Every structure is written in C-alpha cells, then in structure tokens.
Amino acid sequence: MRRVRAASVLFGGYQHPTQMIAVGFGLAILVGTLLLSLPAATAQGQTTTWLTALWTATASVSLTGLIIVDTPTHWSVFGELIIIGLVQIGGLGIMTLATVFTVLVSGRLGLRARLFAQAETKTPTMADMRKVVRKVVLFSLVCEAVAAVVFTGRFMIGYGESFGRALYLGVFHGISAFNNSGFTLWSDNIMGYVGDPWICLTISAAVIVGGLGFPVVFELLRSWRHPGRWSVLTRITVYATLILLVLGTLVYLATEWHNPGTLGRLDEPTRVLAAFFLSAVVRTAGFNSVDTGALHPSSWLVSDVMMFIGGGSAGTAGGIKVTTLGLLVFVIWSELRGEPRVNVGHRQVPDTAQRQAVVVTMMSAALVAFCTYVLLVLTPYTLDRVLFEVIAAFSTAGLTTGITNDIPPAGQLLLIVLMFVGRIGPLTIGSALALKERARRYELPEERMIVG
Template identity: 40%
Template sequence: MAAQPGRRRRPSQRPPGASQRRSWLAGVREAVDSLVRTSPARFAILIFAGLIGITTLLLSLPIARAGEVSATPLADALFTATSTICVTGLTTVDMATYWSPFGNAVIFIGMNIGGMGVLTMASILGLVVSRRLGLRARLIAASDTNAARAHAGPVSEQQAIRLGEVGGLLATVALSTLAIEFVIFVGMIPSVLAQGYDFGTSVWYSAYYSVSAFTNTGFNPNPQGPVEFFDDYWFQSLMMLAVFLGSLGFPVIFALLRTWRVPRRWSVHVKLTLTTTISLWIAGALAFLVLEYDNPKTYGAFGFGKTLYEAFFMSTMTRSGGFATIDMADLYGSSLLVTDMLMFVGGGSASTAGGIKVTTLAVLFLAAYAEARGAPAMEAFGRRIPRDMLRLAVSVVLWGATIVAVSTVIIVQITKAPLDFVLFDVISAFATCGLSTGLTESLPPEGKYVMAATMFMGRVGTVTLAAALAAAQRRQLFKRPEERPIVG
C-alpha cells in the first residue's frame, strides 16, 4: 500500500534544550544513586551539611535580622543554623528579639526538617531526586531505625522496623509529627492568651513552642521563655508530653500506633526504649528533688508539691528537651553532674533527641548484668541479644566520650572558664539538648565554631559518622591466634 502524501510521520517537535535538561536531571539522579550505593551514611551526612549551609545562607541575609540593615555575623548565623537543623537549642543570640519574621520562618521550618532525623531526611530527598524509593533508599531509611544496618552482618528484624515497612515509617514520621505538633499547638493557645498576648501572637507562640518541644529543640519565641509559664501546670505538662513523645523515636511511635493494645507483640527495641526512658525519667526527678530541695536559688523556696513537679519537668528537659524554668548556673555541682549524665544518654534511637541513646545504655547494663551472673549471652524480655550489639554500644560511647573530651579541652583553652560549666555546655551541644549555664552566649567566634562542630557530630550520630569515615569492611579469610589480656 502506497503511502499517502502528507501522512509521513514527522519528528516530534521538542523545545530547544529539552534533551539537555533531561540529560542533566538524569545525570543528577545517576550521581545520587551512585553515592547512595557506595555509602548511604556519607550521602546522609552530605544532605545534612547541605541543609545547614542553606540555612546559614538564609540567616546571613539582612532580611533575616530584626531592626537591622546589617547582616548577621557568620559565626552566629552558622551556629544558629546548626543548632536549628540539629534541633539542639543552644543560642548565641536572643532568639525572641534578634530575628525578623523571615528569620523566624526559616528557623521554624528548619526545626521540623531537622527533627525528622539525618537518614530519614536523606531518604525522603533521595526519593524526590530519583523519583522512586528503591532498595538503596529503603536501606537508608531502615538504618535510621536500626544503626546496626550501617555495619556488615545479619541484623534481627525483630529489633527494628522491617525493610518492607520503610514506606509506612516515612509516612508515620510525617503524619505523627504534624498530628502531635497540631494537638500540642491547639492546647497551648489558651495558656498563651491568659498571659495577655493578642490572638495572633498567641497562635505564633503556641505553634513555635509545639514544634520546638516535639523536635526537642528548646528555642523560645518569647523573651522570658518558659519562666513566663512557671505557674501554668497545663502549659508545662504539654511541653513535657511533646518532649517525651519526640524523644521516644519514630520506630517506637510506629510500633505503638499499630500494637498499643497488645504489648506482648512489642519488639525488644520498643520495650527497652520505654523501660529505660521511664526509669531514667523517674531516677532523674528523684535526684533533682533530693539534691536541689534546699537550694534557695532553685527549688528551695517552693513547697514539696511544686518542687516535685519541677523536678520531673527538669528530668524531662535534660533528656534533650532544652527548656528550663530555672537558671542552670544556679544548680549545685552535684545537680550539674547528674544533668551531664542524663544529657549524655539522651533519648531513643531515630528520635528528635540526641545523646548516645537509651538503648545503648540498656545494652551496656545488660552486658554487665550477664557478666556478673556468668551468663553466656545478654538477654532481655525473653530474647537473646547478639554480642555484636555490645561492640556497637561500646563504640558509640567511646566516640561520644572522645568528642566531648576533645571539645571540652578546646573550649576550656579558649575561654579559661570553669570546667563544670564548660563540660555542661559541651555535653548539651553533643547531646543536642540545649540547656546552658550561660557560657555559650559569651563564646568568641572560634568557640562558636567548635560548638557548632560538636552539635553536628552529636546529631548525625556517632554510628553514622563512624560508618561514613570508615572504608568498606573487608573480608578476612583467616583468624589470628587468640590471647587474653588482663582487664580490670
């Protein structure tokens, strides 16, 4: 059949540069996929560092500063950006008066982004760029629920979210964040209105506090901070609830939403997180109650009921919340040391809290208990915990202690400040807690850079940092002769 005139297929008309644009996007997706395949941890750290860089740039703009035409100094912009994305809460400027509406909007959005976690955020961005959630992207997100996935070797799926459930986990992260923050936000509005603020200001303060509390950041939108609500038990209770939920970790929230009626189906990770968190919360409150009961600068002027409540509030905030109704510099030295220990432990894995995580502490305790009993393995809730978890826990603690020690030595050398104050603020930075004795605000620029680096290393996680810096694990086809050194 002869072709009819005019029916010949014409080449598709493409706008100039369309193929180049598609090639450029394809190249970006290829580069991202390649980086994810070779080192998911390095990709996550790169994403997180990029977010800090973008936030620093935005906060450096003159429009971000209130009442000033000059730009924010680089040290303050970088420190605030790091504290925002790392959801730390330490500040070098007055957060309530220094930033313009634009600057506050940047910080508000940054707290939510940072609260999602390093690897979870990297997974979402990887999904956006590559247009799919492939196996590698799922591995990134899954490693945020179980740090052991960053290392070679078998991992028990009962201890964390299964690989096939990562999509549900990412949805839980977004939905639970918005839902919890919205409930806290609505509940706080009456308390802020009762302080005499107009409706618009009350809505803004309530939204800011709800985000700052759930993400465990600890930024204050009002000049007086939580002190203004010192006698408002409803407001303080909402803050404690938001901080507590944020510190549990999204894997725990994910499990509780599905099986809250059947605790026997909870994984060992969920049980260890809840048990250790509640135990530390009660122990911390009792410690503050006993140590600060007669301190006239803190709780000494209050009755037993008020002191007990504020002790529980303090115990909650030292786990990573960062809010304070008293001056940390007024605490006794013994209370500062207790706070140091609670901050260093932090909250749950894959949570908005920092520190070495409560499950790390639980594994170390179970190892010591098993050794004291002469048991061949660690056990918890009828399950055996493999010994490689102990090696991982010890590595996390050593990395964390090293970071804190090095930063403390440098800050002491720079400021010549008292050791207990420097150690307090450095641990607060590493554990992304946000409590301060007042030292951080007076740091010189070089001290601010050191503290910013400490916050970054504390937030990305010691396990993630170690996995990113280490080369691929090599296979060793032989074993060397065994010999036992003397320990203890």
C-alpha cells in the same frame, strides 16, 4: 524523571547511606547559614555575622537549641520562620524528606532511596519504606498539631493573646517541643511559665514522645496493652525512660528544694512540677523553666549524666541513647553472672549490637573528654561549667550554665562541630567515613588477655 536521574548522578558517588545523611545535614546547615545571614532575617535589618548564623543554623538543624543571640530580639519573623523550618528539617530527617520528595516525583522508590530512608529512620527491615516514611511524617505533624492547639488555646485564654499571635506561638513551640529543640520566643526561655502545668506538661509530653523514637512509638501504638509482646528495643527504651524520669525528678527535688535560685523560691506544687519538667527535658531538649546556671554543682553532675544518656533511638533525641545504656547494663549483668550470651527478656542480643553499644559509648566519651580539655584551655571557666556545656552541645540538649556567649570563636566553632556530630551520631560519622567494608578472609589464633 530527569530530576530523579540528576539526583542519582549527584549522590551516586556516596557508597554508604550514612554518607548521604551527613552530607544532607551539612547542606541544610549551609543553606540555613546563608538565609540567616540575610538582613531580612534580623529585627534591625542588619547582616548577622557568619559565626552567629552558622551557630544558629547548626543549633536548629541539630535540634540543640543553644543560642548566642536572643531569639525574640535579634531575629525577625522571617528569621524565626527559618529557624523553625530548620528545626522541622532536622526532626524529620533529611533522608525522610528526600524520600518523600522522591515518591512525589517518581511515584516509586528505588533500592538506593530505600537504603537512605532506612538508615535515617533506623527501621529493622526495608519492607515498604514508603509506608514507614508516610507514618513518620504523619505522626510528627499530628503530634506537633496537638501541642500547637493546646498552646494556642492556653495563650488565648490564660494570657489574653490575640488569635493570630497565640497561633504563631502555638505552632512555633509545638514544632520546637516535639522535635526536642528547645527554641522559644521568650528571652528567658519558659521561666515565666514555671508554674503553668498546661505549658510545662504539654512540652514535657511532646519532648518525651518525640524522644522515644519512631520504631518504639509505632510498636506502642500497635500493642501498648500487651507489654509481653514488646520487642527488646521497646522494652529497654520505655523502662529506661520511666526510670530516668522518676529518678531525675527525685534527685532534683532533693538537691534543689532549698536552692533560692531554682526551686527554693517556688511553692511546693510548683517545685514538683519544675523538678519533673527539668527531668523530662534535660536529657534532650533545651527548654528550661528554672535557671540552669543557678543549679548546684551536684545537679550539674546529674544533668551531665542524663544529657549524655539522651533519649530513644531513631527519634529527635540526642546522646548515646537509652537503648545503648540499657544494653550495656545487660552486658555487665551477663558478665557478672558468667553467662556466655547476653539475654534481654526471652531474646538473645547479637554480638554486633553489643560491640556497637561499646563503640558508641567509648567514642562519645572520648569526644566529650577531648573537647572539654580544649575548652578548658581556651576559657577561664571551671571544669563543671565547661563539661556541662560540652555535653549539652554533644547530646543536643541545649541547656547552658550561662557561659555560651562568652566562649571565644574558636571554642564556639568546636561546639558547632559537637552539635553536628551529636545530631547524626558518632557511629554514623564513623560509617560515613568508611568508604567500604572489608571482610577478613582468615581468622587469627586466639590469645587470652588479662583484663582488670
């Protein structure tokens, strides 16, 4: 009980749960930076520079996967375990882990702990948060275990790895795939397995499931046979995800089919597999089976849009989220039809949700535009490469055109901030900075404005 009271005193000054989330992720990055700075974390037994350690810790906790040093050659096994541990922390969420710890220590949850857990898991109600957190943790571990088993078997049978090595590779990449981080133990990511459906499809499945979001996954498990009963959140997330997967695959096939640097060097079935894999991971995970730096500029533009959209809410994906995009589409459709209210299916969307979608999108676009301008000033690279890098960092997608290592320290610090903001979300940052909410006690007279 003393530990629980001490934690309550320590965090009692934070009036909003989102403040606690921001502080929690910040502390995880700080601890990860210190651990990765130790000589034992490197393969050569040397101290890593603070910027490299901070970058790697932020990329791990934020599930971005962008690297500035080669993971298998620079880091020792101890360093790799730190990285994948930070990925797990970032995936499950600081507040989810803190809630589990509180339950284990005190056997019950207080109101503050319930608010924190609800803010992290984004559950609509506060009913039995212990059950929600337990389901989140259990589902995550099961998905990671299934992916790890497939990887382990494939590396043993298909590539002759010993059981110990195959198990290590399987567990590492199972955690990395489900949490949409994109970290691998190969210098070329998974380009060496571009034609292996066991590896590519397993990663794709883990990325998609992890990126859907826990509320959507749990609802699908309950009523996947009855789409008519799905909530608005689930409908938008599922249908938008399917549409983006199909469109992305078709666009990459059409654009990169004859590109010798990407799909052009592969046989036809492998081209389809590689295009689907790119479409599945580009919105949120840093895996790549082809060289993203060799993509056509038109494919970079498509990737920019996909990364900016991201995955589902309350999952391991980044970006503004497909639910935000879907809601904005319905807002536009309702406005074009002259309808006073926004309806999705047989439900009416509240005005607060519409405003949140606009705020998240505009804040994100403004942040991306500002950081792109700064990097254009700091680096000699063209707009298409810099924009790709900025959106990849903000959306925690983790892909790169190959310029990450050559960005000056000031630019890398800017990308570190972007990765942090992209993980916890622009709206969370804004809420965390607001010390208290102000309720207006009066209404001003209305005045129409000219729009457009």
